[in-house]
Amino acid sequence: MGYYRRASSHALRSLKCPSLLSRLSPAPANFDLLHRRLIGGGGGGGAFSSPSFGFSHGFCSHSRSNLKESAVDLSQYPPERIRNFSIIAHVDHGKSTLADRLLELTGTIKKGHGQPQYLDKLQVERERGITVKAQTATMFYNYNHDGLKAEEGHETQAFLLNLVDTPGHVDFSYEVSRSLAACQGVLLVVDAAQGVQAQTVANFYLAFESGLTIIPVINKIDQPTADPERIKAQLMSMFDLDPSDALLTSAKTGQGLEQVLPAVIQRIAPPPGKSNSPLRMLLLDSYYDEYKGVICHVAVVDGTVRKGDKISSAGTGHSYEILDIGVMHPELTPTGVLLTGQVGYIVSGMRSTKEARIGDTLYHSRNTVEPLPGFKPAKHMVFSGLYPADGSDFEVLNHAIERLTCNDASVSISKESSTALGLGFRCGFLGLLHMDVFHQRLEQEYGAHVISTVPTVPYIFEYSDGSKLEVQNPALLPSNPKSRVTVCWEPTVIATIIIPSEYVGSVITLCSERRGQQLEYSFIDSQRVFMKYRLPLREIVVDFYNELKSLTSGYASFDYEDADYQQSDLVKLDILLNGQTVDAMATIVHTLKAQRVGRELVEKLKKFIDRQMFEIIIQAAIGSKVVARETISAMRKNVLAKCYGGDVTRKRKLLEKQKEGKKRMKRVGSVDIPQEAFHEILKVV
Numbered sequence: 001m002g003y004y005r006r007a008s009s010h011a012l013r014s015l016k017c018p019s020l021l022s023r024l025s026p027a028p029a030n031f032d033l034l035h036r037r038l039i040g041g042g043g044g045g046g047a048f049s050s051p052s053f054g055f056s057h058g059f060c061s062h063s064r065s066n067l068k069e070s071a072v073d074l075s076q077y078p079p080e081r082i083r084n085f086s087i088i089a090h091v092d093h094g095k096s097t098l099a100d101r102l103l104e105l106t107g108t109i110k111k112g113h114g115q116p117q118y119l120d121k122l123q124v125e126r127e128r129g130i131t132v133k134a135q136t137a138t139m140f141y142n143y144n145h146d147g148l149k150a151e152e153g154h155e156t157q158a159f160l161l162n163l164v165d166t167p168g169h170v171d172f173s174y175e176v177s178r179s180l181a182a183c184q185g186v187l188l189v190v191d192a193a194q195g196v197q198a199q200t201v202a203n204f205y206l207a208f209e210s211g212l213t214i215i216p217v218i219n220k221i222d223q224p225t226a227d228p229e230r231i232k233a234q235l236m237s238m239f240d241l242d243p244s245d246a247l248l249t250s251a252k253t254g255q256g257l258e259q260v261l262p263a264v265i266q267r268i269a270p271p272p273g274k275s276n277s278p279l280r281m282l283l284l285d286s287y288y289d290e291y292k293g294v295i296c297h298v299a300v301v302d303g304t305v306r307k308g309d310k311i312s313s314a315g316t317g318h319s320y321e322i323l324d325i326g327v328m329h330p331e332l333t334p335t336g337v338l339l340t341g342q343v344g345y346i347v348s349g350m351r352s353t354k355e356a357r358i359g360d361t362l363y364h365s366r367n368t369v370e371p372l373p374g375f376k377p378a379k380h381m382v383f384s385g386l387y388p389a390d391g392s393d394f395e396v397l398n399h400a401i402e403r404l405t406c407n408d409a410s411v412s413i414s415k416e417s418s419t420a421l422g423l424g425f426r427c428g429f430l431g432l433l434h435m436d437v438f439h440q441r442l443e444q445e446y447g448a449h450v451i452s453t454v455p456t457v458p459y460i461f462e463y464s465d466g467s468k469l470e471v472q473n474p475a476l477l478p479s480n481p482k483s484r485v486t487v488c489w490e491p492t493v494i495a496t497i498i499i500p501s502e503y504v505g506s507v508i509t510l511c512s513e514r515r516g517q518q519l520e521y522s523f524i525d526s527q528r529v530f531m532k533y534r535l536p537l538r539e540i541v542v543d544f545y546n547e548l549k550s551l552t553s554g555y556a557s558f559d560y561e562d563a564d565y566q567q568s569d570l571v572k573l574d575i576l577l578n579g580q581t582v583d584a585m586a587t588i589v590h591t592l593k594a595q596r597v598g599r600e601l602v603e604k605l606k607k608f609i610d611r612q613m614f615e616i617i618i619q620a621a622i623g624s625k626v627v628a629r630e631t632i633s634a635m636r637k638n639v640l641a642k643c644y645g646g647d648v649t650r651k652r653k654l655l656e657k658q659k660e661g662k663k664r665m666k667r668v669g670s671v672d673i674p675q676e677a678f679h680e681i682l683k684v685v
């Protein structure tokens with residue numbers, strides 16, 4: 001215990017300076033304040049008394065088909081009968097499964113509805129088994145304060161609970177912080193065997209700094225390796241969470257789930273808005289629906305809003321009429337009205353993302369109101385060019401991006417062009433997984449085939465005349481910038497790494513190879529170590545996490561947040577095919593790594609570029625100095641080479657396939673580059 005306390009007091013010091021760093025410190029500064037929030041949070045009641053609760057399905061048995069407007073009567077839910085909470089956790093600790101169980105428990109979805117992780121609605125989420133988009137669901141729940149069952153004839157009170165399931169991966173923590181704006185409390189879910197991991201720490205501080213009530217939930221207690229007592233000790237040592245406040249659950253078997261919603265009602269405060277004040281609505285999220293146009297998710301902070309009302313946007317000044325309004329129960333369920341503290345959706349004829357600004361305040365056009373604080377803008381960590389695989393599909397890609405950014409407003413988009421790839425877009429993403437997911441969604445949801453260029457982080461180059469240039473596209477940097485550049489700056493991150501102690505040596509080696517600087521080292525318990533590093537962002541965007549995982553047999557967890565820029569020795573590395581620069585493959589690297597990266601790039605390209613009718617020379621160069629070179633000898637790839645005999649249909653199929661493949665080729669000078677080559681080099685740089 002002595003050790004835990006030491007770790008905590010260390011954190012206390014770092015938290016006193018309210019820098020970004022503080023979010024990842026192992027324990028909060030003000031234990032008293034935290035403790036009060038954790039046990040009571042202003043929501044009334046400290047430790048809950050395990051009431052058995054009765055819930056009837058009176059409000060919840062609507063299927064989508066038989067819903068009529070106002071089938072759900074929201075007027076019975078004044079703010080004191082509303083709880084807005086979010087489920088936050090490290091990746092795979094069971095948020096979505098727990099959300100499923102709570103939806104079942106309240107009759108919002110049928111048990112065994114046939115699709116696990118109900119709120120993970122996107123194809124990409126189901127395929128990857130991860131949540132990338134926060135989802136809200138409204139549940140109705142009859143609660144008895146005395147712990148007596150409804151069916152025994154005891155009086156119950158109906159509560160409206162808004163649950164937000166959030167992503168766990170670090171790239172999507174922006175979704176988490178936005179979701180928290182609509183909540184007064186969170187369920188902090190921790191795996192009973194894995195314990196506190198890096199995103200547990202990050203998410204805890206997001207909730208703590210937002211002043212939310214935190215209910216710790218130790219999940220997966222059915223696992224043979226579950227050790228809830230050890231996890232309670234970790235929660236105590238790292239976050240000063242009282243062990244007796246922790247709920248023990250298994251979202252898989254249902255064990256302990258009956259305590260969750262009563263704890264939400266008892267410990268989390270109702271939304272604080274004023275019913276009699278003019279309407280102020282926070283725009284939380286939006287997506288595009290082919291039939292209805294833009295659907296906005298909103299939280300009504302003050303006042304009431306009804307179908308037919310005229311509303312205005314504080315951000316754009318545009319006015320709209322509310323055409324449809326309701327709650328997500330869990331599908332869109334019209335209610336005709338949303339009251340103070342309620343979270344729901346509106347349809348108002350907005351047509352694009354430019355109109356639906358996340359974090360905007362919506363209000364009745366007849367009033368003037370003070371806009372709500374909104375959200376911090378998303379910080380883009382990596383930039384990459386997105387181009388149509390077939391140059392003529394630019395308009396298709398343009399349309400797809402326009403629609404998708406409506407659902408994912410955290411991407412920045414501007415038009416650019418490349419000699420190799422034609423017209424396209426420069427996009428800023430929150431991380432590589434985010435970039436990957438964005439591509440996948442463009443293809444799956446909008447049928448747009450894209451080629452992306454080498455991702456880069458935003459560097460700053462300072463010139464001798466004192467001017468500074470932020471470079472999001474290496475191609476725009478002169479090939480020999482050194483002549484005029486006085487200082488180069490690169491972005492850094494503060495990384496949190498949690499690992500079993502036996503892997504400490506290899507992880508320290510990895511971090512020093514990646515130019516990391518250790519900031520903190522402490523023990524979470526006798527088996528696990530918590531480390532903080534300052535690392536150049538560039539060193540972690542590609543493959544750092546995979547390497548960390550493989551070095552630690554999958555036991556490491558990792559999270560980061562952006563920090564300051566640091567001076568660095570950077571060069572631009574060009575790729576040339578038969579002497580011609582491929583602008584889309586240019587990259588900026590640290591001088592010490594330029595040679596290695598150059599060699600790996602040309603080797604990769606050699607593997608992926610097919611032999612053609614002429615010799616192809618692939619070179620990596622810094623300015624005029626070639627640092628690596630490969631040659632592909634001449635010959636046309638004959639796809640029919642293995643087709644002996646005369647099966648014409650098979651030959652035709654192969655030729656068709658080759659033709660299809662050619663569509664996805666990009667021509668630089670006379671050299672055809674397949675799409676995969678662009679994808680593969682992402683893994684090197």
Ligand SMILES: Nc1nc2c(ncn2[C@@H]2O[C@H](COP(=O)(O)OP(=O)(O)OP(=O)(O)O)[C@@H](O)[C@H]2O)c(=O)[nH]1
Pocket residue numbers: 089090091092093094095096097098117129130131132166167168169219220221222223249250251252253
């Ligand atoms: N044994 C056991 N497995 C569970 C439990 N809860 C969830 N799981 C499993 O853990 C895995 C991850 O669960 P999810 O609910 O997708 O986790 P998540 O936290 O939502 O994951 P992300 O959205 O990717 O962050 C799935 O295979 C679940 O079936 C539990 O209580 N016990």
